[in-house]
Amino acid sequence: MIAETVCSAVSAAGLGIAVVTAYRKRYLTAVRIAAYSLVPIGLVMTGVVEWLADTAFSPTAWAGFGVLGVAWVLFMTTRVVERRRGGTRKERRAAARAGDGPDPVAPPASTPALGQGSRPAARPTPASRGDDDFSDIEAILKKHGI
Numbered sequence: 300m301i302a303e304t305v306c307s308a309v310s311a312a313g314l315g316i317a318v319v320t321a322y323r324k325r326y327l328t329a330v331r332i333a334a335y336s337l338v339p340i341g342l343v344m345t346g347v348v349e350w351l352a353d354t355a356f357s358p359t360a361w362a363g364f365g366v367l368g369v370a371w372v373l374f375m376t377t378r379v380v381e382r383r384r385g386g387t388r389k390e391r392r393a394a395a396r397a398g399d400g401p402d403p404v405a406p407p408a409s410t411p412a413l414g415q416g417s418r419p420a421a422r423p424t425p426a427s428r429g430d431d432d433f434s435d436i437e438a439i440l441k442k443h444g445i
Contacts (some may be wrong), residue, residue, distance in 0.1 A: 306339035
């Protein structure tokens, strides 16, 4: 009974604030405040407030909320584990059918594109640095047939 009275008072106060806001020509805000103000009285009329009042003092209801909380934690834990494993259930099934799991070792490195060989490159002198830069570019262009 007290909860219904409080909800009615909150709705009446909210509608009063909405009227004052509309008087100040802020109509969009006034309509939004009116919408929020009608929610408590709507909850009273549908019986949700009475159900909540009955539930608040019921140990069985609190145990049920505890079970729901545990279920939610378990669900979220499985989601986190699934994301860390790298994929959804469909992706894991496809990988199992293919028989190829992810390689634990990285593939060997390929040879460089220019094929420098086994000898280290000589460091150019400052005087010949400009010629070496163009010779490298010319070698690359000749390699590609340009």
